[in-house]
Amino acid sequence: DSGVTQTPKHLITATGQRVTLRCSPRSGDLSVYWYQQSLDQGLQFLIQYYNGEERAKGNILERFSAQQFPDLHSELNLSSLELGDSALYFCASSYWASGRDTQYFGPGTRLTVL
Amino acid sequence: GQQVMQIPQYQHVQEGEDFTTYCNSSTTLSNIQWYKQRPGGHPVFLIQLVKSGEVKKQKRLTFQFGEAKKNSSLHITATQTTDVGTYFCADSGGSNYKLTFGKGTLLTVNP
Numbered sequence: 001d002s003g004v005t006q007t008p009k010h011l012i013t014a015t016g017q018r019v020t021l022r023c024s025p026r027s028g029d030l031s032v033y034w035y036q037q038s039l040d041q042g043l044q045f046l047i048q049y050y051n052g053e054e055r056a057k058g059n060i061l062e063r064f065s066a067q068q069f070p071d072l073h074s075e076l077n078l079s080s081l082e083l084g085d086s087a088l089y090f091c092a093s094s095y096w097a098s099g100r101d102t103q104y105f106g107p108g109t110r111l112t113v114l
Numbered sequence: 115g116q117q118v119m120q121i122p123q124y125q126h127v128q129e130g131e132d133f134t135t136y137c138n139s140s141t142t143l144s145n146i147q148w149y150k151q152r153p154g155g156h157p158v159f160l161i162q163l164v165k166s167g168e169v170k171k172q173k174r175l176t177f178q179f180g181e182a183k184k185n186s187s188l189h190i191t192a193t194q195t196t197d198v199g200t201y202f203c204a205d206s207g208g209s210n211y212k213l214t215f216g217k218g219t220l221l222t223v224n225p
Contacts, residue, residue: 002156033212042217043157043202056212090156100145100164100206103213105156 003027004093004106012112018079021109025072025093031055032074033094033103034066038087049074050097081113118143118205120216128224133193135219137186137203145206146179146186147213152199160188162206195223 003026013019025032034046045058049068060066063081068074078085088108094101119138127133137146145164149157161170163179163186170177176189190197200220204213 002158043204043215045212045214048212058212092157098206100162102147102159102162105158107156 002104002106004091004104006089006091006106006109008109009107010110010112012114013081014114015081015083017081017113018077019081019111021076021078021089021091021111023074023076023091023093023106025074025091026104029093029095029104030072031094031097031101032068032072033092034060034074034076035090035092035105036087037090037108043090046076048097055097078111083113086111086113118203118214118216120203120219122219123217124220124222126222126224127193129195130192133190133197133221135188135201135203135221137188137216139184139205142183143179143186143205143207144183147204147206148177148186148188149202149204149215150199151202151218155199157202190221193221193223195225197221198223 005024007022030051033048036044046060047066048056052068063079066076090105090108092103092105094103147162148160151157166183167181168179174191178187200218202215202218204215
């Protein structure tokens with residue numbers, strides 16, 4: 001158990017819909033990272049927040065957005081969902097903002113878009 | 115942007131055989147992290163390599179960072195069924211805050 005929690009574990013929805021994925025970092029960690037894992041693309045970095053502020057952006061679509069709240073939990077919002085958005089979404093946390101830090105991954109949310 | 119190539123994509127071995135996965139980049143890597151993801155699980159940090167030519171060992175696992183910092187390898191001696199999973203390398207790139215992952219090597223072990 002990494003100490004990072006993600007909800008829900010599974011999500012099944014239809015094209016065009018909007019969903020919110022939630023992540024609570026390990027106690028004391030200030031950074032939250034979001035990743036998308038699909039079979040053909042591997043683990044893709046989406047976005048990082050550090051202490052409430054956006055720190056780095058990766059290959060995140062405009063239909064996706066995220067935020068980190070004062071209690072440091074984070075939400076990833078996916079809208080106008082397409083079939084290709086079906087994937088595992090992982091959240092990870094670390095204490096510092098640097099990419100050199102060990103990142104602790106949560107169990108993931110499996111999103112299926114029908 | 116930075117790309118990290120990982121080979122092989124798949125490797126199937128008999129229990130007791132050795133296994134190696136390689137991570138390569140056309141540009142200098144900043145630091146290399148290695149992660150393991152069990153089937154149905156999430157990536158778990160194994161180790162970080164920082165220095166050119168660095169070699170680190172964890173029991174049956176040996177991690178190396180190339181002299182030019184353009185490649186890295188993970189070698190498992192005498193594989194066991196518990197070694198099954200996907201092994202990822204990731205570059206924790208310079209001034210960036212993100213990890214750039216290789217596509218991983220899926221290791222399966224026949225008992």
